[in-house]
Amino acid sequence: MSVAPDPEVVAGLDAWRGLPVGQQPAWPDQAALAQVTDRLAALPPLVFAGEADALRAQLAAASRGEAFLLQGGDCAETFAEATADNIRNKIKTILQMAVVLTYGASLPVIKMGRMAGQYAKPRSSGTETRDGVTLPAFRGDIINGFDFTPEARTPDPQRLLEAYHTSASTLNLIRAFTTGGFASLLRVHEWNRGFTTNPAYKRYEEIAAEIDRAIRFMAACGADFDALRTVDFYSSHEGLLLDYERPLTRIDSRTGLPYDCSAHFVWIGERTRELTGAHIDYFSRVQNPIGVKLGPTSTGDDAIALIDKLNPTGEAGRLTFVTRMGAGKIRDHLPQLVEKVTADGRPVTWVCDPMHGNGITSANGYKTRRFSDVMDEVAGFFEVHRALGTVPGGLHIELTGDDVTEVLGGSEEIDDERLTERYETLVDPRLNHQQSLELAFQVVELLRAS
Numbered sequence: 001m002s003v004a005p006d007p008e009v010v011a012g013l014d015a016w017r018g019l020p021v022g023q024q025p026a027w028p029d030q031a032a033l034a035q036v037t038d039r040l041a042a043l044p045p046l047v048f049a050g051e052a053d054a055l056r057a058q059l060a061a062a063s064r065g066e067a068f069l070l071q072g073g074d075c076a077e078t079f080a081e082a083t084a085d086n087i088r089n090k091i092k093t094i095l096q097m098a099v100v101l102t103y104g105a106s107l108p109v110i111k112m113g114r115m116a117g118q119y120a121k122p123r124s125s126g127t128e129t130r131d132g133v134t135l136p137a138f139r140g141d142i143i144n145g146f147d148f149t150p151e152a153r154t155p156d157p158q159r160l161l162e163a164y165h166t167s168a169s170t171l172n173l174i175r176a177f178t179t180g181g182f183a184s185l186l187r188v189h190e191w192n193r194g195f196t197t198n199p200a201y202k203r204y205e206e207i208a209a210e211i212d213r214a215i216r217f218m219a220a221c222g223a224d225f226d227a228l229r230t231v232d233f234y235s236s237h238e239g240l241l242l243d244y245e246r247p248l249t250r251i252d253s254r255t256g257l258p259y260d261c262s263a264h265f266v267w268i269g270e271r272t273r274e275l276t277g278a279h280i281d282y283f284s285r286v287q288n289p290i291g292v293k294l295g296p297t298s299t300g301d302d303a304i305a306l307i308d309k310l311n312p313t314g315e316a317g318r319l320t321f322v323t324r325m326g327a328g329k330i331r332d333h334l335p336q337l338v339e340k341v342t343a344d345g346r347p348v349t350w351v352c353d354p355m356h357g358n359g360i361t362s363a364n365g366y367k368t369r370r371f372s373d374v375m376d377e378v379a380g381f382f383e384v385h386r387a388l389g390t391v392p393g394g395l396h397i398e399l400t401g402d403d404v405t406e407v408l409g410g411s412e413e414i415d416d417e418r419l420t421e422r423y424e425t426l427v428d429p430r431l432n433h434q435q436s437l438e439l440a441f442q443v444v445e446l447l448r449a450s
């Protein structure tokens with residue numbers, strides 16, 4: 001039996017249209033946009049509300065220290081890169097990191113991709129100028145093209161449909177990989193194939209061999225391994241482009257309540273989290289677990305006001321605060337936030353994004369980050385929570401499964417010169433496969449100590 005929605009709840013889903021809204025494109029043709037959003041509203045949802053509920057329960061466990069969130073993927077997915085190889089490599093990377101963390105820290109790991117919808121980017125400037133020519137900034141494949149031409153940079157609503165279809169096929173492959181045998185823990189060695197030359201891969205192989213031995217032992221004892229053959233893998237992206245999120249929001253027939261069915265988890269970015277703005281209003285009205293990024297200027301009072309808006313009743317797992325302070329600031333700025341929220345008592349899941357506060361420009365002009373800063377911010381995150389007796393609930397990482405050279409350092413010692421070799425991101429630099437594994441090994445030590 002399906003539950004009818006309250007008409008006021010449905011009407012409220014459009015309240016954002018009357019509010020200040022940041023980081024949206026200037027669509028040149030409103031009629032074309034309306035045609036596309038009508039079409040999107042008629043297409044099937046990408047995820048099921050019940051899956052979002054299951055994730056909320058797992059994030060609640062992470063808020064209590066009974067699980068750990070690993071959220072990772074591209075800064076900006078692109079349509080061209082949504083290939084089987086790229087998707088497989090990203091999933092392999094996240095699965096390998098999860099194995100390292102689960103095995104090393106004896107903690108269930110919630111696996112979540114910045115995948116199947118991470119197509120819209122907030123920008124510091126609305127325009128880009130090259131050689132005296134100024135054009136709209138690239139805002140992600142869902143809005144405009146990366147090529148520096150007036151045609152490519154003009155926002156095109158047809159891209160919303162392409163984003164939907166590319167997300168659907170990405171999600172389809174993710175589901176096939178994670179439930180069809182590829183992600184089975186019985187194949188833990190396979191994920192390392194082709195990655196055998198450097199120290200993190202060797203360390204991974206050692207863990208894989210130990211897991212194999214444990215599985216053989218349990219098999220000899222007659223254990224049933226059904227639970228090891230599949231994994232839950234959740235999708236997430238920044239809930240930035242409201243012309244996409246609104247038509248993909250659906251009424252759950254079980255409860256009559258709205259869910260944003262573009263992804264299991266959506267987060268509100270640092271640049272669009274104004275309390276009286278459209279994004280906070282919109283996401284306060286959907287039932288998904290929601291994240292909010294908190295940068296170094298956020299205060300304890302901001303955090304409480306966000307809880308009042310997004311999780312007034314204090315439901316565990318509903319609200320995740322993703323802090324991204326920067327390595328040099330986290331130890332000074334995070335404690336006041338955590339103290340205030342802890343005193344309030346309504347639960348949040350604390351997650352560390354060690355990427356977005358650590359951007360630098362290399363001497364040869366690349367937008368990059370230092371692996372050492374990334375690790376230092378993660379260490380600071382654990383230190384603050386340990387000192388306050390609160391729970392470090394997870395990590396939010398920009399990564400790829402490929403051997404790109406976008407972030408400086410790591411045991412491969414990528415330097416300015418090597419950034420030129422494989423710098424492929426369209427917006428922000430990502431950890432490569434090797435750096436991602438190294439990070440996981442270092443986080444195990446931090447988890448064990450916390």
Ligand SMILES: O=C[C@H](O)[C@H](O)COP(=O)(O)O
Pocket residue numbers: 075121122123124125356427428
């Ligand atoms: O991913 C985050 C932001 O979109 C990005 O850092 C903004 O980058 P910009 O300063 O190059 O616009």
Ligand SMILES: C=C(OP(=O)(O)O)C(=O)O
Pocket residue numbers: 075122238268269270271293324356
């Ligand atoms: C833009 C992002 O982060 P932030 O909002 O923290 O800058 C992001 O995670 O892609």
